[in-house]
Amino acid sequence: MEDYADFHYPAYHRALQDDARETLTAEQWLSMANDTKGNFAYQNFLQKRDNELEKMLGGAEYSDLTPRVRGAITNQFEQEAREYKEYLRDRFPGYTGEFGQSPVGIAERASTLQQVTQLKDLISKNPELVDSNEALYAANEYMKLKAEATPLQSNWGWQT
Numbered sequence: 001m002e003d004y005a006d007f008h009y010p011a012y013h014r015a016l017q018d019d020a021r022e023t024l025t026a027e028q029w030l031s032m033a034n035d036t037k038g039n040f041a042y043q044n045f046l047q048k049r050d051n052e053l054e055k056m057l058g059g060a061e062y063s064d065l066t067p068r069v070r071g072a073i074t075n076q077f078e079q080e081a082r083e084y085k086e087y088l089r090d091r092f093p094g095y096t097g098e099f100g101q102s103p104v105g106i107a108e109r110a111s112t113l114q115q116v117t118q119l120k121d122l123i124s125k126n127p128e129l130v131d132s133n134e135a136l137y138a139a140n141e142y143m144k145l146k147a148e149a150t151p152l153q154s155n156w157g158w159q160t
Contacts (some may be wrong), residue, residue, distance in 0.1 A: 030092030030093075030094060030131055032094065033094075034094035034095050035092070035095050038088040038089070039095070045081070045084050048080070049077055049081075085097040119139050120143060122136070123139070123143075
């Protein structure tokens, strides 16, 4: 995984004011849009497949099936998923088939964890920005609530 530099709000703001940010080309915007469309279509496919599996099982649990039957279902669904991803790559040029992976020619985005870490750093180093920026205010409030809920994870077995 690549390391990302810390987000520096004043530098970002200055780059916007100086019109120094590199803009995406029309082809890059199209690739990003197609990647998003492909991801939505694939997620819908997975949801439909899960619904079909529930109907097929008729109330039984997947874990109750014999390993042989589970293996056959898994192999069939994996093959269908691979074929559908190939179809989506043809249908939506720019679709990567991997959620969170940027299309070719577009810089990789920081992971959610990296983005949250950068937000925490920004807020801790520049607390004055929180009151003047609605997004930072909301992020700060969320992080406070998350910090309160985190100890409950181990008690209840869920994650935030």
